[in-house]
Amino acid sequence: xxxxxxxxxxxxxxxxxxxxxxxxxxxxxxxxxxxxxFRALTERLATGTGAIYWxxxxxxxxxxAATEAVVGAALAxxxxxxxxxxxxxxxxxxxxRAVALGLFEAIDDHPWLATQLATQLSRSPWGSVTPRIFxxxxxxxxxxxxxxxGWFTATSALVHYVLGAAGQNAxxxxxxxxxxxxxxxxxxxxxxxxxxxxxxxxxxxAVAGQLRDHDDREQFLAGLDLVLAGxxxxxxxxxxxxxxxxx
Amino acid sequence: xxxxxxxxxxxxxxxxxxxxxxxxxxxxxxxxxxxxxFRALTERLATGTGAIYWxxxxxxxxxxAATEAVVGAALAxxxxxxxxxxxxxxxxxxxxRAVALGLFEAIDDHPWLATQLATQLSRSPWGSVTPRIFxxxxxxxxxxxxxxxGWFTATSALVHYVLGAAGQNAxxxxxxxxxxxxxxxxxxxxxxxxxxxxxxxxxxxAVAGQLRDHDDREQFLAGLDLVLAGxxxxxxxxxxxxxxxxx
DNA sequence: ACCTGAACACCGTTCAAGT
DNA sequence: ACCTGAACACCGTTCAAGT
Numbered sequence: 366x367x368x369x370x371x372x373x374x375x376x377x378x379x380x381x382x383x384x385x386x387x388x389x390x391x392x393x394x395x396x397x398x399x400x401x402x403f404r405a406l407t408e409r410l411a412t413g414t415g416a417i418y419w420x421x422x423x424x425x426x427x428x429x430a431a432t433e434a435v436v437g438a439a440l441a442x443x444x445x446x447x448x449x450x451x452x453x454x455x456x457x458x459x460x461x462r463a464v465a466l467g468l469f470e471a472i473d474d475h476p477w478l479a480t481q482l483a484t485q486l487s488r489s490p491w492g493s494v495t496p497r498i499f500x501x502x503x504x505x506x507x508x509x510x511x512x513x514x515g516w517f518t519a520t521s522a523l524v525h526y527v528l529g530a531a532g533q534n535a536x537x538x539x540x541x542x543x544x545x546x547x548x549x550x551x552x553x554x555x556x557x558x559x560x561x562x563x564x565x566x567x568x569x570x571a572v573a574g575q576l577r578d579h580d581d582r583e584q585f586l587a588g589l590d591l592v593l594a595g596x597x598x599x600x601x602x603x604x605x606x607x608x609x610x611x612x
Numbered sequence: 613x614x615x616x617x618x619x620x621x622x623x624x625x626x627x628x629x630x631x632x633x634x635x636x637x638x639x640x641x642x643x644x645x646x647x648x649x650f651r652a653l654t655e656r657l658a659t660g661t662g663a664i665y666w667x668x669x670x671x672x673x674x675x676x677a678a679t680e681a682v683v684g685a686a687l688a689x690x691x692x693x694x695x696x697x698x699x700x701x702x703x704x705x706x707x708x709r710a711v712a713l714g715l716f717e718a719i720d721d722h723p724w725l726a727t728q729l730a731t732q733l734s735r736s737p738w739g740s741v742t743p744r745i746f747x748x749x750x751x752x753x754x755x756x757x758x759x760x761x762g763w764f765t766a767t768s769a770l771v772h773y774v775l776g777a778a779g780q781n782a783x784x785x786x787x788x789x790x791x792x793x794x795x796x797x798x799x800x801x802x803x804x805x806x807x808x809x810x811x812x813x814x815x816x817x818a819v820a821g822q823l824r825d826h827d828d829r830e831q832f833l834a835g836l837d838l839v840l841a842g843x844x845x846x847x848x849x850x851x852x853x854x855x856x857x858x859x
Numbered sequence: 860a861c862c863t864g865a866a867c868a869c870c871g872t873t874c875a876a877g878t
Numbered sequence: 879a880c881c882t883g884a885a886c887a888c889c890g891t892t893c894a895a896g897t
Contacts, residue, residue: 380881402719403871413882414872420880424871432702476734483730486780487723491804496816503815516815517822522835525780530800533733557738568763569743575764596840611847627862650890660863661891667861671890 375577380412381431382420389431393477401428429492432481439471440464440501457508464501465527470583472531479480479532486528492547498524511600519596526592534581551577627659629667629677636678640724676739679728684742686718687711687748693794704755705840711748712774712836716829717852719778726779733775745771757849766843781828798824 378384388409392401399545403414403424410417421427455463472478485494503520511519558569625631635656639648650661650671657664666676702710719725732741750767758766802824805816 402869406867407883415874415883416881439763469771476871479734480727480730482648483776483779484729486776487726487782490780490801496805496808496813500779500813500815503847504820507815507818513818514822517819517826518831518834518838521683521777521780521831522838525776525835526769526774526839529776533737533768533772535643535690535734556739559741561743566743566747568747568767571754571760572746572750572764572767575761577762578724584765584768587765591769591841591842591846592773593842594845595838595840598841598845599838607687651888654864662864663862686887719889859890 380410380416380420385410385417386419386427386430389427390475392434393431394475398477398480406575428481429485429489429494432485433494434479434491435475435478436482436497437470439467440497442467457505460508461502461505461523461593462586462589464505465523466582466586468498468527469531469534469585472528472535474537479528479535482528483532498528502527506596509596510602511596515596515600519600522592522595523589526588530585530588534585547581551579565609592604614698625815627657627663627667628718632664632667633659633674633677633681636674637722640678641722645724645727645808675728676732676736679725679732680696680739680741682718682722682725683715683729683744686714687744689714704752707755708749708752708770708840709833709836711752712770713829713833715745715774716778716781718834719782723782726775726782729775733771745775749774753843754846758843758847762843762847766847769839769842770836775836777832781832785855794828798826 385406387408389401392405396405400422402461403417406417407414421430472482482494482498485492489495499520502523503516506516506519506523509519557574558566558573558576561569565568632653634649635653635675639652639656642838650664653664654661668677709786719729728743729745732739736742746767747771750763753763753766756766802820803822805813805823808816811815
């Protein structure tokens with residue numbers, strides 16, 4: 366294929382951690398997780414392996430930095446309160462939908478994010494990416510009027526749904542093959558599910574049709590609304606939605 | 613949770629795919645994902661690398677088979693309708709809680725499952741593990757009285773929450789270090805969150821206390837109930853869709 | 860059919876040596 | 879301080895050769 370566009374003669378810029386992370390993201394996007402090697406990196410950056418190790422401790426740290434960079438960019442465009450009082454601010458549910466869609470699209474654009482985020486959430490929640498995601502959603506959960514002892518549960522449910530659902534939608538393109546059309550992929554899966562033993566998998570069979578026809582984004586938002594409905598059901602906004610600022 | 617120390621000389625049994633998968637699971641459990649190598653496997657099974665390749669195509673397939681085996685065992689103990697009419701059947705929500713707890717415990721016992729399941733759900737939903745999990749939960753969603761066009765959304769929300777939340781609880785033990793006590797781990801994370809910049813991470817800071825004190829299982833079930841509440845809110849069980857078996 | 864084990868290509872990481 | 883690139887230990891996979 367024509368993916369051999371090698372612009373490795375870019376030695377004008379000095380090597381930096383930023384440039385290394387940037388190249389790592391590009392490699393992950395184009396050749397997948399298995400394609401990110403220090404050798405490929407050195408070729409792309411026209412340098413030696415030792416140079417990379419001067420800026421980055423090891424591959425795990427590089428993967429973490431790549432994840433941070435992409436997630437940071439996705440959450441950076443999150444909606445902020447408008448400066449002009451004329452424009453009405455988004456409602457908390459709408460803001461949550463916007464943040465969730467931002468993460469959805471980031472994972473869609475960078476399928477390796479799904480696995481990487483799952484690893485980071487469980488293995489290194491002290492890093493910046495976990496609190497960043499939790500904060501971005503948790504702030505809006507608070508604005509929904511959820512009482513304090515429900516913050517963590519509600520935010521966890523949202524975060525896990527968002528990352529899990531987005532992860533399942535992405536990554537239909539394998540590293541070792543031509544990326545299939547999304548519709549074709551869904552059709553293959555639906556067909557496989559329809560051919561399962563109806564005694565062992567009655568539900569998968571029954572739902573195969575919905576799988577084939579569904580729209581990813583619509584489906585994602587429907588599930589998000591379901592979780593939001595659960596929050597509202599458990600914490601009905603009886604009072605005015607804005608919590609009083611009195612201590 | 614018996615820590616079984618197995619001697620490597622067990623040459624009485626012939627090599628088989630089953631025995632290879634069993635050894636792979638043991639290696640994954642004891643030395644983590646990076647510890648599963650064909651060399652370690654050959655040593656443990658007292659054989660050569662070629663012998664393993666006779667029964668298993670490659671490492672990916674082996675990882676998939678290990679995942680299947682563990683998930684299959686976890687879902688095999690799922691509650692079945694009691695044979696004696698005297699014992700009342702569990703309600704659908706209780707059954708969903710039981711299945712979810714089974715997966716929670718499987719992931720807790722085998723932390724590598726979290727990443728592996730995320731990969732399988734997105735990359736190979738045609739395999740048996742995805743429809744198995746979806747079916748196990750989806751059957752009960754159906755029993756809740758959810759209308760057909762809501763089956764997939766409700767089941768997806770549940771599955772993604774369960775796998776995500778369970779995955780975050782597990783895997784606090786790194787492969788390259790002594791496994792920390794869970795309480796100590798949570799305390800470390802909470803401390804790290806408390807030390808974040810309050811302007812950038814107000815929510816993470818505010819919620820750090822809940823993080824330190826919470827009980828994993830209780831927290832997991834609270835989130836599950838939140839998603840269940842969302843299902844009930846969106847699909848109120850107005851009429852008894854399924855009259856229970858007349859006693 | 861099932862297994863052996865050397866060989867191959869490739870990978871992450873290190874380090875003495877250069878500027 | 880920053881970079882080079884050979885060297886090392888290790889890994890997944892193959893395959894001619896054995897039973």
